[in-house]
Amino acid sequence: MNSNMSASFRVELIISELLRWGVFISLLLLAIGTAFGFIQPGEYGRAGGTVEDFHRLLAHPNLTLLTLPGFLQAAAQLRGEALIAPGLLLLIATPVLRVAVSVVAFYLEKDWAYVAITSAVLFLVLLSFALGKVG
Amino acid sequence: MTPLFFTLLIAAISIAAGLLGSLVGVGGGIIVVPALTLLMGVDIRVAIAASIVSVIATSSGAASGYVRQRLTNLRLAMLLEIATAAGALCGAFLAALISGHWLYLLFGAVLVYTAWSMSRPQPQAARSLPPDAWADRLQLHSSYFDKALNQEIAYRVSRTPWGLAVSYVAGVLSGMLGIGGGVLKVPVMNLAMGIPIKVCTATSNFMIGVTAATGAAVYFMRGDVQPFVTAPVAVGVLLGAKLGSRLLGHLHSHWIRNGFVVVLVISAIQMLLKGFR
Numbered sequence: 001m002n003s004n005m006s007a008s009f010r011v012e013l014i015i016s017e018l019l020r021w022g023v024f025i026s027l028l029l030l031a032i033g034t035a036f037g038f039i040q041p042g043e044y045g046r047a048g049g050t051v052e053d054f055h056r057l058l059a060h061p062n063l064t065l066l067t068l069p070g071f072l073q074a075a076a077q078l079r080g081e082a083l084i085a086p087g088l089l090l091l092i093a094t095p096v097l098r099v100a101v102s103v104v105a106f107y108l109e110k111d112w113a114y115v116a117i118t119s120a121v122l123f124l125v126l127l128s129f130a131l132g133k134v135g
Numbered sequence: 136m137t138p139l140f141f142t143l144l145i146a147a148i149s150i151a152a153g154l155l156g157s158l159v160g161v162g163g164g165i166i167v168v169p170a171l172t173l174l175m176g177v178d179i180r181v182a183i184a185a186s187i188v189s190v191i192a193t194s195s196g197a198a199s200g201y202v203r204q205r206l207t208n209l210r211l212a213m214l215l216e217i218a219t220a221a222g223a224l225c226g227a228f229l230a231a232l233i234s235g236h237w238l239y240l241l242f243g244a245v246l247v248y249t250a251w252s253m254s255r256p257q258p259q260a261a262r263s264l265p266p267d268a269w270a271d272r273l274q275l276h277s278s279y280f281d282k283a284l285n286q287e288i289a290y291r292v293s294r295t296p297w298g299l300a301v302s303y304v305a306g307v308l309s310g311m312l313g314i315g316g317g318v319l320k321v322p323v324m325n326l327a328m329g330i331p332i333k334v335c336t337a338t339s340n341f342m343i344g345v346t347a348a349t350g351a352a353v354y355f356m357r358g359d360v361q362p363f364v365t366a367p368v369a370v371g372v373l374l375g376a377k378l379g380s381r382l383l384g385h386l387h388s389h390w391i392r393n394g395f396v397v398v399l400v401i402s403a404i405q406m407l408l409k410g411f412r
Contacts, residue, residue, distance in 0.1 A: 019199050050137060129356055
């Protein structure tokens with residue numbers, strides 16, 4: 001295993017950089033989006049919001065932005081949650097990306113058993129996106 | 136309570152959870168979920184969804200360091216991840232089907248287990264590892280460079296089926312409760328499978344990220360990931376965890392550990408009471 005480590009290790013280093021930047025960018029989106037939520041009217045409540053705003057947010061979360069039309073509308077209105085949603089999606093995608101790159105790494109090593117195993121993992125993760133939509 | 140006050144408060148709680156978690160070697164989720172539900176009155180499913188996203192952030196945030204040190208056994212991680220990801224998928228669906236009371240009870244039980252496993256004396260691994268045909272055929276044996284000993288340490292992997300079974304259970308709990316599940320996997324990988332603890336930690340960290348992503352995808356697509364709650368939690372837990380890894384080694388971990396066990400026990404009692412009500 002050690003003999004062909006160098007090629008796969010280079011891939012791993014690329015992954016590590018991807019992970020770092022993926023997490024950094026997504027958390028930046030979450031932080032800026034939250035700040036925007038307090039600036040834009042009709043979202044979290046301007047200048048900190050009121051008790052009514054708080055109960056509205058916890059009782060009736062805005063889920064329209066999880067659909068594409070809802071997201072586009074929120075983005076057009078420059079709502080904070082239109083920054084948070086892609087930030088969340090990017091954060092969830094970072095480990096998935098790492099699995100996908102690992103499939104390629106095992107393929108380059110011609111390690112067919114692990115191409116199959118890693119593909120199965122990737123399939124399960126992608127399946128969860130598809131099934132979540134249904135359930 | 137106003138939205139701004141709530142945001143700042145849960146961000147502060149999450150920083151504390153990430154900080155404490157990284158100091159004692161558990162994820163922030165185990166503290167975030169009780170804090171959000173018991174102290175802040177957040178719905179348990181919303182708290183679990185926020186926590187599972189923060190678990191991804193901590194895992195991916197820590198992963199780059201482990202990758203550079205070449206501690207992760209990628210083959211082992213991928214093999215066990217089949218069981219864990221399948222478990223997380225089942226767990227995320229189970230969480231939607233069962234009543235909130237059961238989630239509180241199960242979470243309380245996991246807190247009790249975590250408190251117990253942290254306060255017992257660390258058991259020594261039995262060094263007689265039976266040969267394992269699975270590990271041979273799937274080339275799971277590997278080596279890592281130990282910086283403290285300044286040499287390459289080769290290790291053999293044993294009892295792979297145990298690892299798969301425990302990984303599945305850890306995956307179910309992760310998907311159901313929004314925790315990483317390292318507290319279940321690491322002891323089994325270390326004691327039963329014979330893997331050095333540093334490799335266990337790195338490999339488990341990688342698996343936790345993929346497992347949490349599987350669970351989080353279900354919650355996200357279903358609409359349980361509430362931006363208002365999740366954003367401050369994810370940012371806070373990662374900031375806390377980063378801060379904790381800087382402080383690690385400068386603090387007396389013995390006292391932190393004992394204090395943490397007390398917090399776990401109190402949370403466990405509260406969660407169980409809420410489950411029985």
